[in-house]
Amino acid sequence: MYTKKQMVEVEIIDLGDKNQSFGRLEDGISIFVQGPAAVGDVVKAEIFKIKKKYLVARYKGLVKPSPHRTDPICRYFGLCGGCKWQHMEYTEQLRLKRKQVQDALEHLGGFEGIECDDCIPAPSLFGYRNKMDFSFTDLRYLTPDEMDIAPGDHEKPLDFALGFHAPGCYSKAIDIDHCDLSTEEMNITLNTVRAFCLKHKEALPIYSTHSHTGELRNLMVRHGGNTGEFMVNLVTSTHNAELMGKLSATLQEALGDKLTTFVNNITSAKNTVAFGEKEFVLYGPGYITDRLGDYTYRISANSFFQTNSIQAEKLYIQILEAAQLKPTDIVYDLFCGTGSITLFASSHCKKVLGVELVESSVNDARENAKRHDIDNCEFIRLDLKDIKHIRKDMADFGAPDVVITDPPRAGMNPKAVQALREIAPPVIIYVSCNPASLARDGQMLCEEGLYKLVSCQPIDMFPQTNHVESVARFEKV
Secondary structure (H helix, E strand, C coil), rough: CCCCCCCCEEEEECCCCCCCCECCCCCCCCEEEECCCCCCEEEEEEEEEEEEEEEEEEEEEEEEEECCCCCCCCCCCCCCCCCCCCCEEEHHHHHHHHHHHHHHHHHCCCCCCCCCHHHEEECCCCCCCCEEEEEEEECEECCCHHCCCCCCCCCCCCCCCCEECCEEEEEEEEECCCCCCHHHHHHHHHHHHEEEEEEHCCCCCECCCCCCCCEEEEEEEEEEECCEEEEEEEEECCCCHHHHHHHHHHHHHHHHHCEEEEEEEECCCCCCCCCCCCEEEECCCCCCEEEEECCCEEEEEECCCCEEEEEEHHHHHHHHHCCCCCCCEEEEEEEECHHHEEEEHHHCCCCEEEEECCCCHHHHHHHHHHHCCCEEEEECCHHHHHHHHHHHHHHHCCCCEEEEECCCCCCCCHHHHHHHHHHCCEEEEECCCCHHHHHHHHHHHCCCCCCEEEEEECCCCCCCCCEEEEEHHHHHH
């Protein structure tokens, strides 16, 4: 019999979702451990949930380290929800990422006889992100060392934080001054904006998700990985022209010629999503550019662009290899964002139709095609939940020979998957950042034997995290 708060020792034999690891106790019962464990670790864990067939426990300490364990370099490791795998050697990270995709296809998607290729590694393990989104909160998350300090004795204010949310804690944020996945310019901006906002705390109160009052919501920064261009976007509830002008001058002083543009997005939404309804440009053109292969892309504050510029090139090469495009092919690029995949494909086929919901992304995509004198690409704004409305565009543009779909982490809406089955292109290339949604959507595509999964290539876009990208090819039977 097991009881809550009981301490047990267990060897970790596999990793799971949501920062959980898996092992079996001596009597064979399964146990899931929440916390920073590595495969091969023997850990001490405290049981907090008892089910008929398994236990759930919290990591409490390391008894014997795995041969794959390494020392994390981040001072916030274990608190922040980002770099959950910093404590594992990179070769082990790659092995586990491939295993994630393989396991999802087999156990969630029911696919048999498909062997994923080895995960393609990233050359840069830190400082590789070209976009970071920091959150303002009026409740600072306290580290274990700070829990016993009297409220008046804290070095930092308790009612102000700019950083990342701790896992499962969306009302608080860890007030960080550095992120190892960020570039130097991003970290300078983080500390510059924090100091400015603290100085003007009365005029710039933090937005509260409880009272729905306040101004400061998000700080979003973008860095062109191959151009060096740098954007700062402060997301607020309203636009204070005087203060934003002062902040613009402060950022120019702190960053010098490294700052390309500063914009202030405002939103009335009752959430903390860093997406503006209206934009004010305080400095520069209001956008940056980045280069992938032979193409330069215009990127606005609200536009989607791959987060790792260097690995994005490798990803697009894998997409083209999987698509096996012919000069006569008509291609549809769903969830096309700023048209990065669309342009990459354009020189390998007859023409490409890019489909995207976000208006600023569609505008950027058209501008990107125009600046490269590419005339075989068209872009339309469409909510892919209503993909059935693409019928008219199909009649004008032509039915697709190949569809490339790169949905967000949640995957495709079931209605969109069904509409894709009805369109029935000969080849579908599914680009996924979530093995579970790939397996689910892939299973739906293959129902009744309409399609078959031919290949799947994982690629590491996000070292030190549990996230993995993959490129899957489905062929109509």
